[in-house]
Amino acid sequence: MRLRVDLLPHGTYPDVVLVIDVLRATTTAITYLERGADALLLTATPDVALALRSEGMRQDGARPDGESTPYLLGGERGGLPIPGFDFGNSPVEAAAQNFTGRTVVMNTTNGTVAAHTAAQSGKHVFLAALTNAHAAARRARATATEEIAIVCAGTDERVGLEDVYAAGVLAEYLLAMGESSIDDGARIALTVRRSSGNPLEALGSSVHGARLASLGLGEDVRYAAGLSTSTLVPTLVTGDDVPPGTLKFIAG
Numbered sequence: 001m002r003l004r005v006d007l008l009p010h011g012t013y014p015d016v017v018l019v020i021d022v023l024r025a026t027t028t029a030i031t032y033l034e035r036g037a038d039a040l041l042l043t044a045t046p047d048v049a050l051a052l053r054s055e056g057m058r059q060d061g062a063r064p065d066g067e068s069t070p071y072l073l074g075g076e077r078g079g080l081p082i083p084g085f086d087f088g089n090s091p092v093e094a095a096a097q098n099f100t101g102r103t104v105v106m107n108t109t110n111g112t113v114a115a116h117t118a119a120q121s122g123k124h125v126f127l128a129a130l131t132n133a134h135a136a137a138r139r140a141r142a143t144a145t146e147e148i149a150i151v152c153a154g155t156d157e158r159v160g161l162e163d164v165y166a167a168g169v170l171a172e173y174l175l176a177m178g179e180s181s182i183d184d185g186a187r188i189a190l191t192v193r194r195s196s197g198n199p200l201e202a203l204g205s206s207v208h209g210a211r212l213a214s215l216g217l218g219e220d221v222r223y224a225a226g227l228s229t230s231t232l233v234p235t236l237v238t239g240d241d242v243p244p245g246t247l248k249f250i251a252g
Contacts, residue, residue: 001141001144001146001147001148001178001179001180001181002146002147002148002180002181002182002183003147003148003150003171003174003175003180003181003182003183003186004147004148004149004150004182004183004185004186005149005150005152005164005167005171005183005185005186005188005189006149006150006151006152006185007152007154007159007163007164007167007185007188007189008152008153008154008157008158008159009113009114009117009118009151009152009153009154010117012120012121013118013121013122013123013125013147013149013151014121014122014123014146014147015122015123015124015144015145015146015147015148015149016122016123016124016125016126016140016143016144016147016148016149017118017122017124017125017126017148017149017150017151018126018127018128018136018137018140018148018149018150018151018170019111019114019115019118019125019126019127019128019151019153020114020128020129020150020151020152020153020163020166020167020170021108021110021111021114021129021152021153021163022129022130022162022163022165022166022203022224023155023160023162023163023203023206023208023209023212023220023221023224024076024089024090024091024108024111024212024220024224025089025106025108025110025111025112025153026111026127026128026129026153026234027091027129027130027131027220027223027224028074028089028090028091028094028106029042029106029111029127029234029249030091030127030129030131030132030230030232030233030234031091031094031095031131032074032094032099032104032106033232033234033249033250033251034095034230034232034251035094035095035097035098035099035100036098036099036100036101036102037099037100037102037103037104038101038102038103038250039103039104039248039249039250040103040104040105040106040234040248040249040250041071041103041104041105041106041242041243041246041247041248042105042106042107042112042115042116042246042247042249043105043106043107043112043245043246044107044112044113044116044245044246045107045245046075046077046082046085046107048107048245048246049073049075049085049105049106049107050073050084052071052105052243052246053071053073053105070101070102070103071102071103071104071105072086072087072099072102072103072104072105073085073086073087073104073105073106073107074086074087074088074089074094074104074105074106075087075088075089075106075107075108075112076088076089076108076109077109078109079211079212079215079217080215082107087104089106089108090217090220091131091220091223091224092219092220092223095223105246109155109156110153110154110155110156111153112247113153114151114152114153114154115127115236115247116247117151118149118151119236119247122149122236124143124144124235124236125235125236125247126139126140126233126234126235126236126252127233127234127249128140128150128166128170128233129166129224130166130169130199130203130224130225130226130227130228131223131224131226131227131228131229131230132228132229132230132231132232132233133166133169133170133173133227133228134173134228134231135228135230135231135232135233136170136233137170137173137174137177138173138177139233139235139252140170140174141174141177141178148174148180150167150170150171150185150186150189152164152166152167155207155208160206160207160208161192161202161205161206161207161208162202162203162206162208162209162224164188164189164192165189165192165193165196165199165202165203165206167185167186167189167193168189168190168191168192168193168194169193169199169227171186171189171190171193172190172193198225199225199226199227200221200222200225202225203221203224203225204218204221204225209221232251232252233251233252234249234250234251234252235249235250235251235252236248236249237249237250
């Protein structure tokens with residue numbers, strides 16, 4: 001079994017892909033599904049998300065529960081909520097809500113872009129974070145036949161310490177499950193993991209973690225540093241019901 005870590009999204013992925021944007025898209029995605037969302041739709045752009053909700057309103061009209069559409073929009077630019085969206089990209093905010101029976105449409109600066117890159121060629125695509133690290137590693141190992149690729153979203157096309165650290169955590173778990181050949185990206189991630197402090201120290205000391213704290217979002221960083229607090233693994237699915245320009249993930 002080959003284990004590969006891409007410090008930024010690139011290339012092709014023939015088998016299993018674990019997409020990481022620990023601060024905060026994949027952490028928030030896990031939380032949406034934990035809080036009852038039927039599915040997540042990750043869009044290529046904010047405009048796709050807004051158009052999807054508008055189309056849902058036209059088709060659904062008034063619903064018995066008083067909601068005009070089953071879609072709720074969550075996302076950010078520069079760490080802050082996108083105008084016209086219902087939520088930002090905050091796992092703490094998501095954890096306080098009940099999304100039962102709803103579909104959440106997400107668009108973020110880095111994480112949803114990484115997922116779309118992985119889905120272009122990946123046979124099996126999962127969303128991973130520190131919060132579901134054990135479960136994601138187990139799912140990847142059980143599914144893969146030749147290669148597991150861990151893809152770090154990064155921040156604004158730059159390598160992010162927080163994602164590389166999380167990739168190192170996943171790599172440790174995967175190596176503990178059996179023999180694997182590893183590439184230099186995996187070696188780098190393992191070195192970062194083993195030379196860093198606890199998860200909160202690693203995430204909080206990253207450039208992105210410090211920026212979120214400066215925006216008053218330090219609680220999101222602390223939430224994202226929780227190690228294996230969830231057994232849920234968002235899993236990419238396909239089908240005729242997936243709107244164009246989106247990726248559909250369900251709880252796995």
